[in-house]
Amino acid sequence: MRRKLLAGPYLIWMIGFIIIPLVLIAVYGLTDKNGAVTLANVIAISTPEHAKALWLSLELSFVSTVICLLLAYPLAMILRKRNIGRGSFIVFIFILPMWMNFLLRTLAWQSLLEKNGVINGILTFLHLPPQSLINTAGAIVLGMVYNFLPFMVLPIYNVLCKIDDNIINAARDLGASFWQTLLFIWIPLSVPGIISGITMVFVPALTTFVISNLLGGSKILLIGNVIEQEFTRGSNWHLGSGLSLVLMVFILISMALIAKYDKNGEGTTF
Amino acid sequence: MKKRIFACTLAAVLAASAALTGCGGSSGTSGSGAGASSAAGGDSESADAGEVYVYNWGEYIDEEVIDMFEEETGIHVVYDMFETNEEMYPIIEAGARTYDAVCPSDYMIQKMIENNLLAEINFDNVPNYSQIDPEYIERSKAFDPENKYSVPYTWGTVGILYNTSMVAPEDVPTKWMDLWDEKFSGEILMQDSVRDAFMVALKALGYSMNTTDETELAAARDLLIEQKPLVQAYVIDQVRDKMIGGEAAIGVIYSGEMLYIQEEVANLGLDYSLEYVIPEEGTNVWIDSWVIPANAKNKENAEKWIDFLCRPDIAKMNFEYITYATPNKGAFDLLDEELQNNKAVFPDIDSLKNCEVFRYLGDDVDSIYNDMWKEVKSK
Numbered sequence: 001m002r003r004k005l006l007a008g009p010y011l012i013w014m015i016g017f018i019i020i021p022l023v024l025i026a027v028y029g030l031t032d033k034n035g036a037v038t039l040a041n042v043i044a045i046s047t048p049e050h051a052k053a054l055w056l057s058l059e060l061s062f063v064s065t066v067i068c069l070l071l072a073y074p075l076a077m078i079l080r081k082r083n084i085g086r087g088s089f090i091v092f093i094f095i096l097p098m099w100m101n102f103l104l105r106t107l108a109w110q111s112l113l114e115k116n117g118v119i120n121g122i123l124t125f126l127h128l129p130p131q132s133l134i135n136t137a138g139a140i141v142l143g144m145v146y147n148f149l150p151f152m153v154l155p156i157y158n159v160l161c162k163i164d165d166n167i168i169n170a171a172r173d174l175g176a177s178f179w180q181t182l183l184f185i186w187i188p189l190s191v192p193g194i195i196s197g198i199t200m201v202f203v204p205a206l207t208t209f210v211i212s213n214l215l216g217g218s219k220i221l222l223i224g225n226v227i228e229q230e231f232t233r234g235s236n237w238h239l240g241s242g243l244s245l246v247l248m249v250f251i252l253i254s255m256a257l258i259a260k261y262d263k264n265g266e267g268t269t270f
Numbered sequence: 271m272k273k274r275i276f277a278c279t280l281a282a283v284l285a286a287s288a289a290l291t292g293c294g295g296s297s298g299t300s301g302s303g304a305g306a307s308s309a310a311g312g313d314s315e316s317a318d319a320g321e322v323y324v325y326n327w328g329e330y331i332d333e334e335v336i337d338m339f340e341e342e343t344g345i346h347v348v349y350d351m352f353e354t355n356e357e358m359y360p361i362i363e364a365g366a367r368t369y370d371a372v373c374p375s376d377y378m379i380q381k382m383i384e385n386n387l388l389a390e391i392n393f394d395n396v397p398n399y400s401q402i403d404p405e406y407i408e409r410s411k412a413f414d415p416e417n418k419y420s421v422p423y424t425w426g427t428v429g430i431l432y433n434t435s436m437v438a439p440e441d442v443p444t445k446w447m448d449l450w451d452e453k454f455s456g457e458i459l460m461q462d463s464v465r466d467a468f469m470v471a472l473k474a475l476g477y478s479m480n481t482t483d484e485t486e487l488a489a490a491r492d493l494l495i496e497q498k499p500l501v502q503a504y505v506i507d508q509v510r511d512k513m514i515g516g517e518a519a520i521g522v523i524y525s526g527e528m529l530y531i532q533e534e535v536a537n538l539g540l541d542y543s544l545e546y547v548i549p550e551e552g553t554n555v556w557i558d559s560w561v562i563p564a565n566a567k568n569k570e571n572a573e574k575w576i577d578f579l580c581r582p583d584i585a586k587m588n589f590e591y592i593t594y595a596t597p598n599k600g601a602f603d604l605l606d607e608e609l610q611n612n613k614a615v616f617p618d619i620d621s622l623k624n625c626e627v628f629r630y631l632g633d634d635v636d637s638i639y640n641d642m643w644k645e646v647k648s649k
Contacts, residue, residue, distance in 0.1 A: 033633075049641075049648040115517050132456070135503050217503025218462045221647040233464060234640040235356050 029241035041242020050226060050243065057222040060137060061205035064144035065152075068201045069194065071145070072152035076193075077186070079153075080160040091157070098150055106143055106214050113139055113215065135217030143211040144201075151200035159193030160186070192262035199254035207247055223247065320345045322571040325362075325369040327558070328353055330424075332591035339578050345571050362387055368565050370572035376557050377465075379420050380413035381630040388419045389562045395573035396421065398580035398600075405619065406597035410557060412627035420559035421576050424594040426525040427617060427625065428466060428554045431509070435542035436519035443520060446474035446549045450493070455500045459512060459521030462504035464643040465628060466554070467494060470522060473551040473624075480629045484638065491642040495649050504647070513544055524556075526594035528614035546614040552624025557597070 032038045044050055079090060097105060112118045113133040120130040133139055163186070171181045187194075209224035218225070223243065230240030320343075328351040336347050350369070352358040355378040362372060362382065374382065382388050393399050399421060406422045414420045430443045437443070441453060449458055449470065461467055469479040471490035481487060502518050509521045514534050528546050535543055560576045562569055578584055582600030589596040589605070595615050596602060602610065610616060631639075 049644045052648050114515070116515055217501075217505065218647070219498070219501065219504060221644070225647075226644065229640075229644075232354065233356060234637070235359070236637065236640070 025241045025244055027241075028237050029243075029245040032238055041239050042245055044239055044242060045246045049221070050223070053221045053226050054223045054246070056220065057206050057224065060141055060222070061144065061202050064141050064148065064205045065198055065202045067141070067145050068149050068152040069198065072149060072156055072197060073194075076153055076157040076160050079157050080163075091154075094150055094153060102147060103210060105147065106211055109139075109143055109146065110134065110214050113142075134215060135219055137216070137220060139215040140212050140220060140222075143215045144205045144208065147211065148201040148205060151204075152197035155196040155200065156190060156193040159190045163189050195257050195261040199258055203251055203254055206250060320571065321348060322346070322371060322568050322575050323348045323350070323367075323369045323566075324575060325350050325352060325358065325372045327351065327373060330373065330558075330592055332587045335579070335584055335587055338584070339575065343571075343574055343578070345574065347575070362563050365565050368567055369563055370566040370568045371560055371562060371575050373423055373558055373560050375628070376410075376413040376559070377628040377630040379559060379561055382561065382563075383414060383419055384630065387564055389564045389566060389569060390418045391421065391562055391576070392569075392573060395570060396577040396580065398577050398582075401580050401582055401585070401598050401600040403597050403599040403602070406557060409555060409627055410559065412629060413557075414559075420561050421580065422557050422559045422597040423579065424526070424589075424592060425555065425557045425597050426595050426615075427548055427622070428461075428469065428522065428524055428556070429546050429548045430520060431513055431523040431528075431531070431544055431546055432520045433513065433516060433518075433542050433544055436516070442545075443547055444550055446470050446551050448549075449520065449522070450474070450497055450500070452500065454520050456502050457519035458497075458501045459509050459518045460497070460501050460504050461509070461522045462506050464639050466522070467504075467643065467646070468639060469554050469628075471497075473549065473553060476551065479554060479626050480631060482631055482635045487638060487642060491646055494646045498646065498649055514538070514540075516540075516542065525614055525617070526592070529593040529612070532614075548617055548621050548625075550624070552622075552626065555622055555625040555627055557627060558594075 029041050030037055030039070032040065045054060079088075082090075110117075114120070115130070115132065115134065117134070119133060123130050167185060167189075168181060171185050176184070207224045209222065209228040212218070212220055212222045212225055216222075227240045227243050227247075230236045230243070234240075322345050324347055326349070330351075331349075336349060339345065340347055350367075352361075355374050358372065358374060359378060359381070361367065362369065363385070379388070402422055406425055407417055409425075410417055410420055410422055430446075430449070432443055436457065437454075441448075441451070443449070448454075449460075460470070465479075468487070468490050471493045472479045472481060472486065475486070475489055475493065477483075477486045477490070503512075505512065509523045510527045510531060512518055513521050513523070514531060523546070525546065531544050560579065562572045562576075566572055579588065580598060582598060582604055585596050585598035585601035586604045589598075589601055593615070602616070
């Protein structure tokens with residue numbers, strides 16, 4: 001009885017802020033202005049503009065995820081090798097920027113990349129030609145990688161920490177080279193962390209609209225921007241919800257992946 | 271178990287504070303402590319309790335004015351803010367929270383009138399209405415044909431801002447079509463909102479910015495697509511800071527930003543200046559006006575509030591804070607001559623002859639605009 005009482009607030013939270021909003025999105029997404037049930041809002045994803053925005057989002061978030069993985073895996077290995085505990089300073093430094101508002105950090109990148117920004121200022125000082133960095137797809141990918149990298153590092157790091165040193169030593173004793181150990185020991189044992197990291201990066205990158213607005217100059221339309229505009233400018237909540245339902249498919253796929261590969265919840269972020 | 275509950279509570283608190291800071295503080299009561307009696311459910315006594323629920327744009331009033339109003343009338347002001355007309359509309363429509371005085375823009379007022387959301391103002395209770403320049407009352411007829419529902423609060427134009435050091439004297443823009451000049455490739459900032467962007471293209475083509483003709487709209491869309499490679503970015507409020515920072519040579523901007531820009535350029539001691547042009551094809555003259563929703567519970571207090579804002583000294587205070595042009599003749603007369611002659615803020619009536627006020631075109635036409643804008647943005 002007492003336990004139930006304690007769970008009460010959590011239950012109210014879940015119902016009020018997770019379940020009801022989800023149901024509302026489904027209701028809006030599957031009805032039209034007059035309240036009639038329709039699939040038109042979901043099918044609207046196939047119009048050229050929406051399909052292109054979705055494809056571009058998939059492309060950019062895929063690239064960001066791959067870059068994050070390539071950066072994060074060696075970093076996690078280094079962190080583990082130095083035998084640093086969970087509360088270690090390096091990990092702390094890594095998490096520190098996440099305490100600052102995500103929007104502010106992205107705005108900071110804007111002033112770094114701008115035409116008269118910090119990076120071009122340094123280039124000009126060194127008598128190098130200034131680059132046009134901002135308002136490109138590259139700038140968006142940079143913003144995604146920067147903002148979501150910790151979400152890749154931490155789960156991989158957590159999984160790597162749990163690998164017994166003896167297993168690695170045994171592999172090396174039996175004559176496996178570094179690359180063989182990496183390929184046949186490290187990576188297979190860290191799959192839960194990798195999968196968890198991939199979804200933690202891919203899903204927010206797929207749905208972002210702030211990064212593409214600030215660093216892409218709104219010239220590059222991602223699916224997140226389309227949905228945002230339907231809600232805030234176009235006042236077409238039905239279409240916005242319908243497109244959100246399509247995006248939810250990708251989120252469900254990633255949840256299924258986690259469930260398949262990370263059965264014991266090893267690849268948690270924190 | 272205990273630990274987990276704590277973690278959940280912590281997460282809840284964190285998420286709640288994130289949500290609060292995230293939405294830009296869109297709600298808040300006025301600073302003064304005059305009315306501790308403003309319980310949320312007190313509508314039974316609200317008629318004589320002396321309250322007025324005001325819903326206005328963010329940073330759209332000198333906060334001191336609220337205190338002065340409370341002191342002079344004893345009416346307690348509950349002051350909330352919105353960021354876009356589109357965000358305000360469903361709140362008034364749903365009526366979950368009733369407001370007594372709201373300050374939307376022209377086309378949105380028309381939409382509210384057409385959907386019977388507004389109450390007629392009793393102008394006997396608004397004697398200072400006589401201070402409003404008849405010019406703007408006349409222009410208000412575009413969205414409020416009989417001038418029954420609205421009292422103009424601020425107005426302005428949309429024009430081209432250019433950087434004198436990046437634009438050669440012979441290239442100084444005079445018309446919208448100059449935004450298609452290849453010389454400015456990568457140096458153009460466009461407005462990132464449907465109607466404003468289409469206004470530029472429609473006016474450049476010589477059409478009305480309130481057109482509902484699909485061939486005209488398609489032509490405007492194609493023109494915007496043609497312009498896209500030249501555009502540096504589509505932005506809204508950032509035009510101001512990017513132009514001050516010298517990021518772009520030329521941009522589309524609301525005239526209301528000009529006083530701030532001129533001050534900032536002077537303060538920073540920049541070696542260039544930023545000049546404002548009203549294009550000769552004509553532009554958008556926008557008017558934000560006070561209206562009273564049909565479900566207002568304190569209509570007379572709302573009229574007192576609107577009357578107070580029309581008082582010349584108060585309108586002058588608000589003008590100095592907001593820096594958007596005031597339609598208040600009395601307040602205009604109180605200003606320094608230098609400010610009165612600032613053509614960016616108070617343009618000559620002649621230069622406005624081709625200008626129009628945005629009209630609400632109906633949901634169906636709105637969705638045509640939105641779809642076409644999406645086509646432009648996804649190219």
